[in-house]
Amino acid sequence: MSTPLTENDRSTDLATLLQNDWALDSTRDAIGKTYVFKNFIEAFGFMTRAALWAEKWNHHPEWSNVYKTVNVSLTTHDVDGLSDLNIKLAKKMDALAG
Amino acid sequence: MSTPLTENDRSTDLATLLQNDWALDSTRDAIGKTYVFKNFIEAFGFMTRAALWAEKWNHHPEWSNVYKTVNVSLTTHDVDGLSDLNIKLAKKMDALAG
Numbered sequence: 093m094s095t096p097l098t099e100n101d102r103s104t105d106l107a108t109l110l111q112n113d114w115a116l117d118s119t120r121d122a123i124g125k126t127y128v129f130k131n132f133i134e135a136f137g138f139m140t141r142a143a144l145w146a147e148k149w150n151h152h153p154e155w156s157n158v159y160k161t162v163n164v165s166l167t168t169h170d171v172d173g174l175s176d177l178n179i180k181l182a183k184k185m186d187a188l189a190g
Numbered sequence: 191m192s193t194p195l196t197e198n199d200r201s202t203d204l205a206t207l208l209q210n211d212w213a214l215d216s217t218r219d220a221i222g223k224t225y226v227f228k229n230f231i232e233a234f235g236f237m238t239r240a241a242l243w244a245e246k247w248n249h250h251p252e253w254s255n256v257y258k259t260v261n262v263s264l265t266t267h268d269v270d271g272l273s274d275l276n277i278k279l280a281k282k283m284d285a286l287a288g
Contacts, residue, residue, distance in 0.1 A: 132250050136241045143234045152230050156254035 094175035121173030124165040151177040192273035203277045219271030222263040249275040
């Protein structure tokens, strides 16, 4: 179950993420971030940890990886835009990335 | 160490991959394939197995994942195009994907 972000969520939780290198997608209600790690092991290690949380929460990122770089995009199809689950996963990813 | 594909490699190994749903990139000397799995666990499981081979061989894919779909692109920067390593990793990925 996911809940669309309220205006209050956007001015608090979302605003905090946007101050932490997340960016709004220009074409849809989504947020994205690029993580750069030391090497592939660190990058894929991050993805693996995030994947386990994503599966546990049944909320999955759209993401790509080129060597030490991971690009993430988060949105929620069920609500056709950003939801509380996106905020939760974004915060978790930031924590996992250290 | 990677070796650029010879014309013979292209008419044999590469041709075989192209018959197996790999496609030449229209903008650079690279090959790509889209794998569709049953769910995220299967998709990310495939990525994890492929990642270990990629790291072992020090040759990494460019790839993206959206839930059960994995898009892969292979090229070799050292030779500015396709090399024997791309063929090797493509074959391995096909084997891992079952």
